[in-house]
Amino acid sequence: MAYEIGKLNHETLLGPVAVAEDALARLDERVARSEVGSGFAERADFFDSVSSMWVAGELVHLEDLVLHDAQMDIRAPSHELVVAHRLVRARRRIVRNDPGWAVSRSGLMALAGIAQEPADEPEEFDRGGEGADVERDDNDILTPELAEIDEVLSKTSWLVDGVAPGAQKTREPEVGIAELLIRDPDWDETDRVAGWLELVKTVEELPATLAAAVLWDAWEHLEPLQRQHWLGQVLVSDFLRSRGKVRSHLLAYSVGLREIPRERRRARDRTSRLMAYLDAMNAAAAAGIRDIDRLSLAKRQLERRVSGKRSTSSLPTAIDVLLSRPIVSAHMVAKAARITPRGALNLIRELNVREITGRGRYRAWGIL
Template identity: 75%
Template sequence: MPYEIGKLNFEALLGPITAAEDALARLDERVSRSEVGQGFAERADFFEAVSSMWVAGELVHLEDLVLHDARMDVRAPSHELVVAHRIVRARRRVSRSDPGWAVSRSGIMALAGIAEQEDVAARAAIRGGEGSYMETNERDPLPPELADFDEVLAETSWLVESVPPGSTRSRQPELIVGELVIRDPDWDETERISEWLALDRKVEMLPATLAAAVLWDAWECLEPLQRQYWLGQVLVSDFLRSRGKVQSHLLAFSVGLREMPRERRRARDRSTRLIAFLDALTAAASKGMKDIDRLTLSKRQLERRTVGKRSNSSLPAVIELILSRPIVSAHMVAKAARITPRGALNLVGELGVREMTGRGRYRAWGIF
């Protein structure tokens, strides 16, 4: 069912629109001029990923996400942790791209991995065999052997299906239970993405915050992607950046959306949902301003520790790492400063950063 914009209740939306526009403008100006703006943007990726999973009903610990991103997992990563890390990587990819790239068809397909899957399937169908899409390497004879194995398995599949070759009985494609659990065959992702992109062109005349609210509500209603449900939040943030509302960084609006009660986010009345999203933008901007103030004060306090140190001291590199990550471990500090873990502990102790875990092993420090 297509999403219709219809008639919007501007009398109820005018106040939240004004507050959101003003709050985002202040945040964008503050981040662009702040000395800790880059660190704030990098920290926002982690907070946004954790908040996005929380809104979806999943719990991911911030500490586990940061350590997983640094490839220093304490334990085997869970499925929720892997999804949260995909959000972080997607936000970084969008931040490196031009504003508005993620809202285009090519951007959505690339972030969702649909184009790559179609290319692999096409190459496999042309060359034959499930593993025949592998590129042949003269130095490595293993890929051709694997392709031969796939062809043999395809020719002898009748032994498993109990249908001899040349039989006149037609073999109907069977439903694979595992595939049905992962993907619904009746779910036309391409068509739903086209409907959402068509809506993107219809909201060009609306204010940026209201247009973002409509796009977010449409994404929730249309559900274009079956598995990458979290991608809509990244797209809406990039839409605000393309409209020039938040150009300094990729907004972490799920941090504010987390503050909205579920009854408002999932209300039947669309105006209530749009107002909840606009209030979430205001809350996200308010939290961002407080985080900027906290990081600025922390940087000034940490820089006092470097007074009188030698010019090649590793303390400035450690300070930059601490300001760009919610938490840091000894191995992360050692890797950034190119020193030993024992030296990293000495630098952390010299800076006097707060210990966040409260345990003897796998300790981590950070600024909150």
């Protein structure tokens, strides 16, 4: 399965390309020079994750995602929430690596959780250091419980193998029942991923924004990963970072895609789709600039309340937490400032931050 670029309608695409290029350049410069640039980049991870799930047809509450990331869930996390948090972690991992790492084969496989082919004979080496001579105790207290688990697994293995108990197993099934429930055996991920990675090299001659739009259209068309389709947005953002278009942070591309009507994103004409994707970059940049302006104003207002305080005050730490997360709880502020939750509530009350949830318990505050 291949994606043919063919002949692009440059006359129609020239205008949206120029607008997107200019918008991303202005956003990159604002984030690089802004005093709240680092906080904006951290907040973008959450906004992009929620928007990505929205584009995919799933609803994840921003409050639940932030609390889940802080390991302070107030309820059992749903499957959609877990996927959204994986997206947040993937964005952070991409930022920690060099630009272009995500659009390489090794980076894409690492983000998708697909193990590389191991060597034929793994090399054995001596693990020296403290604790190297400690012998393992065979009489472990969990041995009976583990033996019972092994017995249950051996009795129920026929459910996975597809062979009834007592029946003679003539041949090993190619794909087990459990595997069929989560994966399509005819879905050749290796070939699709290879085709998309080859396209990354092909579009190097195109302008950065147009190349990113083509890559996103190809990702939607090829669907290389049948269970990690949400990776496409962050891969496109890292491609823009590798081309030097957005160097200061990882673009929240899904925030812009959310502003584009579905009819445009799913149009039959490829030129119309590419124009929609370019407009999404412009929308993401415009949303980012508005967020930068809002955070800068909020930072100046909050810093006025810190003036005249003692040098050991925890108010600056509370301000940093508020600027780096869309919403915060008292426990999050207490953990960052190393104070009690009661003290965190006093700090929040002194900063006069807006309460978001409207609840009496499990309250949260933020700058939205």
